[in-house]
Amino acid sequence: xxxxxxxxxxxxxxxxxxxxxxxxxxxxxxxxxxxxxxxxxxxxxxxxxxxxxxxxxxxxxxxxxxxxxxxxxxxxxxxxxxxxxxxxxxxxxxxxxxxxxxxxxxxxxxxxxxxxxxxxxxxxxxxxx
Amino acid sequence: xxxxxxxxxxxxxxxxxxxxxxxxxxxxxxxxxxxxxxxxxxxxxxxxxxxxxxxxxxxxxxxxxxxxxxxxxxxxxxxxxxxxxxxxxxxxxxxxxxxxxxxxxxxxxxxxxxxxxxxxxxxxxxxxxxxxxxxxxxxxxxxxxxxxxxxxxxxxxxxxxxxxxxxxxxxxxxxxxxxxxxxxxxxxxxxxxxxxxxxxxxxxxxxxxxxxxxxxxxxxxxxxxxxxxxxxxxxxxxxxxxxxxxxxxxxxxxxxxxxxxxxxxxxxxxxxxxxxxxxxxxxxxxxxxxxxxxxxxxxxxxxxxxxxxxxxxxxxxxxxxxxxxxxxxxxxxxxxxxxxxxxxxxxxxxxxxxxxxxxxxxxxxxxxxxxxxxxxxxxxxxxxxxxxxxxxxxxxxxxxxxxxxxxxxxxxxxxxxxxxxxxxxxxxxxxxxxxxxxxxxxxxxxxxxxxxxxxxxxxxxxxxxxxxxxxxxxxxxxxxxxxxxxxxxxxxxxxxxxxxxxxxxxxxxxxxxxxxxxxxxxxxxxxxxxxxxx
Numbered sequence: 001x002x003x004x005x006x007x008x009x010x011x012x013x014x015x016x017x018x019x020x021x022x023x024x025x026x027x028x029x030x031x032x033x034x035x036x037x038x039x040x041x042x043x044x045x046x047x048x049x050x051x052x053x054x055x056x057x058x059x060x061x062x063x064x065x066x067x068x069x070x071x072x073x074x075x076x077x078x079x080x081x082x083x084x085x086x087x088x089x090x091x092x093x094x095x096x097x098x099x100x101x102x103x104x105x106x107x108x109x110x111x112x113x114x115x116x117x118x119x120x121x122x123x124x125x126x127x128x129x
Numbered sequence: 130x131x132x133x134x135x136x137x138x139x140x141x142x143x144x145x146x147x148x149x150x151x152x153x154x155x156x157x158x159x160x161x162x163x164x165x166x167x168x169x170x171x172x173x174x175x176x177x178x179x180x181x182x183x184x185x186x187x188x189x190x191x192x193x194x195x196x197x198x199x200x201x202x203x204x205x206x207x208x209x210x211x212x213x214x215x216x217x218x219x220x221x222x223x224x225x226x227x228x229x230x231x232x233x234x235x236x237x238x239x240x241x242x243x244x245x246x247x248x249x250x251x252x253x254x255x256x257x258x259x260x261x262x263x264x265x266x267x268x269x270x271x272x273x274x275x276x277x278x279x280x281x282x283x284x285x286x287x288x289x290x291x292x293x294x295x296x297x298x299x300x301x302x303x304x305x306x307x308x309x310x311x312x313x314x315x316x317x318x319x320x321x322x323x324x325x326x327x328x329x330x331x332x333x334x335x336x337x338x339x340x341x342x343x344x345x346x347x348x349x350x351x352x353x354x355x356x357x358x359x360x361x362x363x364x365x366x367x368x369x370x371x372x373x374x375x376x377x378x379x380x381x382x383x384x385x386x387x388x389x390x391x392x393x394x395x396x397x398x399x400x401x402x403x404x405x406x407x408x409x410x411x412x413x414x415x416x417x418x419x420x421x422x423x424x425x426x427x428x429x430x431x432x433x434x435x436x437x438x439x440x441x442x443x444x445x446x447x448x449x450x451x452x453x454x455x456x457x458x459x460x461x462x463x464x465x466x467x468x469x470x471x472x473x474x475x476x477x478x479x480x481x482x483x484x485x486x487x488x489x490x491x492x493x494x495x496x497x498x499x500x501x502x503x504x505x506x507x508x509x510x511x512x513x514x515x516x517x518x519x520x521x522x523x524x525x526x527x528x529x530x531x532x533x534x535x536x537x538x539x540x541x542x543x544x545x546x547x548x549x550x551x552x553x554x555x556x557x558x559x560x561x562x563x564x565x566x567x568x569x570x571x572x573x574x575x576x577x578x579x580x581x582x583x584x585x586x587x588x589x590x591x592x593x594x595x596x597x598x599x600x601x602x603x604x605x606x607x608x609x610x611x612x613x614x615x616x617x618x619x620x621x622x623x624x625x626x627x628x629x630x631x632x633x634x635x636x637x638x639x640x641x642x643x644x645x646x647x648x649x650x651x652x653x654x655x656x657x658x659x660x661x662x663x
Contacts (some may be wrong), residue, residue: 004355012289014309046278047312050287054275098263098270102295102306103337103364104327106387107412108394115413116391122417123388126424127381 011060011081018051019060019074019081027064027073138187139346143208146343147181148452152179152445153359160441165431168374169367169422170331171438176360177336178442179449184339186453228501249349256345267297274306283329285322287312292394296325296333297540305329310393317386320378333364362415373423381425387416388617396404425585457501465494477656482531484653493644493651504662506543507655511662513544517559520660521588528592531605536652537612540645544581549574557581560591570594606631606646613645 011019021036022028030034030049039045052072055061060081063070099107141283160167167175274286283303294311297304305325311318328334340357349355357444372378470486477484497503501539514535525532538544541561549557549564558581564574568589572580580586598608601616610631611619622639623629631646655661 001189012309014313015289017313033210042315044315044318046165047315047318050275050277051309051312053291054287058273092530097571098267100260100341101267101337102294102297103325103334104293105324105390106365106416108293108391110412111391111395111416112413113395115416116388116395119388119391119413119416119420122420123381123384126420 011055011058011101015055015058015060018048019055022055022072022074023078024059027071029066029069029071137457139604140548141187141453142183143347143350143352144456145186145449145453146347146350146356148449149176149179149183150356150359152448153356153363156441156445157363167438167441168432169370171432171441173331173360173363175438175442176363177332177443179445180336180339180343180356180360182446182449184343186340186450189453246294252348253345256348260341260345270306271304277307277312280322280326283326293390294321294325296328296334298313298329298337303329303334307549308393313391314389316382320372320383320386321390323372324368327368328364331364331367331371333368336360336364342343344402358411362418365492366419367417369419369423369574375480384420384423387419391416453524464492465498467491470494470654473658473661474656477653479515479531479533482533484533485606485632485650487649488649489635489644490654493647494654496650497648497655498661507539507652507662510539510543511659514539514656517544517584517588520585524585524592528596530592530595530599533543533653533656534595534648536656537595537609539652539656540648546584548582549579558587559584560587562587562590566594604629604631609646609649610634610640614639614641 014062018033021033025032025036030045030052033048033052034043034045037048049071052061056063056072060076061072063072065071140219153172156167157172160172171582241427270288270291271286273290274288277285277287279285283305285305285307287307287309289309291306291308294305294307297306305322307318307321309524311321336471340360344353344357369383373380373383467486470491474486476486497507517538518535519537521538522532525534538559538561544559546559547557549555549562553564557567557579560581562570562572562581567574567581567587567590572583572586572590574581595608595612598611598616599605601620602608603610607619607623607629610622614622617640618639622634622637626634626637627638630636635646
């Protein structure tokens, strides 16, 4: 896959969460990030390592060789980021998703809040043995 | 491959899609009881079989074995009786096509055809544009995605701006694409990956292309959309069934996961579009159905054996094949116009037997030459004729009768020496004499011997009868009519219509076998132009 070359100074919620840990503990590897996640957040190694790669792609961190592994170090400081970030934060902006050529987990085009409420109730009813 | 064949194949595909959609509906409704039945995964596989057949069957060459079923049962009447007989079987399969006979208004027909072709092309262009747009958006998503891990041949990736996880198959790579937020929920992540991988395993991602193709090809056909929706629903429910049933995943955890994904997507959507959407849309209905099915599994639904599922599949496939044969045999795929018929008439050299070409004769000519059934019948009949041709020609010459009369047994029996079935007014032999008439003309018909089956003797009797009829009416058209309905009926018809024109009499419904005389005329043309059957 060709990686995008854009130097996007916006981070998604998820990316921000990872970045916050790097800012807090300084240069670290993936295992250390995992250790510093809150106990409820038992993320998979691959998930964290992918997020860190994304941060690297976005030029927020860079990797330093450390023996056989890598350490990740912040390039952009927290202060710089908070100053530069636009007031309306980026939250999984929904672009035109292809509906035709792919199999989606569920069709969401016409789902409304009411529908979800009904479904939540249905699940809790059925869930009782 | 002519344009007519292409159009015919296209229409046939559409018919089969409608049939498949109906069959899938019936199997889904009837195949599952409250406690036992076909599993959704079995129904899905049967549906795939039917869809595959719908796309393949129209291309198979038409088998000419169905001719035995269709036999014109013209009767030969006693000179002294003219009762109504059983309806002829020859009109069981009238052609479905619209244009038959003269092209009185060629311009209008062309305009209609061009308009329809234009609309079709426009429809396909719009579909093509949508596909192009989706492909572009898809490749942009893939380019911006990050690989999480690879499981077998499938690449699991994440992207920041997609709200619903999806799967995609390409010839050299299969993908599962996940929204970034899912990474933060490891339990749900696992479930979603399992679900998407199950789609790959079920080959759903490959069949998606077939469904897209059908929906695009038959964009005006509502059944194409029904089928697409039916298959889409089945794919999801079968997937859920596999996960809950075989992989022992808790229904509650799975449903919570689906709900979570739906909520996430709703949040991201509400930024751009107002939530004044439709209540109870199809998406909600499907989600509700999926949840209900998942919890039903806990009540121990017993699936039937694979053998029964395979059997159902074969039966459904059988229906589809029969539908194909029936449609193919009835659809007219060639047209004979007046000019071509007149060309064919040039081969008839007899002075005495005048071949008439009018709309009635053209209808029959089109039926015999323009449909697969008709052509097959004629080919078989002509082949059978060879056995008796020499003998019959000898007898006809002996009686000074025109050799064009070889067409009569062709229409009467297809030159099959048919046995009598014991009913007095049913014919037998190649000339189809009924018992009384046979006896009148010196043939022995009793419980031991039926001389109607002796071709030589029956032919002699026919020759005599035809000679008598010609002498009585002076015109071959009326004589042939007399052969079919009896001479007294012809006299009655002449009195009632006040005309001696056989076609006028026929138009006033004085025939017993409809289209008998016209059929004989058409048969004469075909006998003299055997190349027309190729």
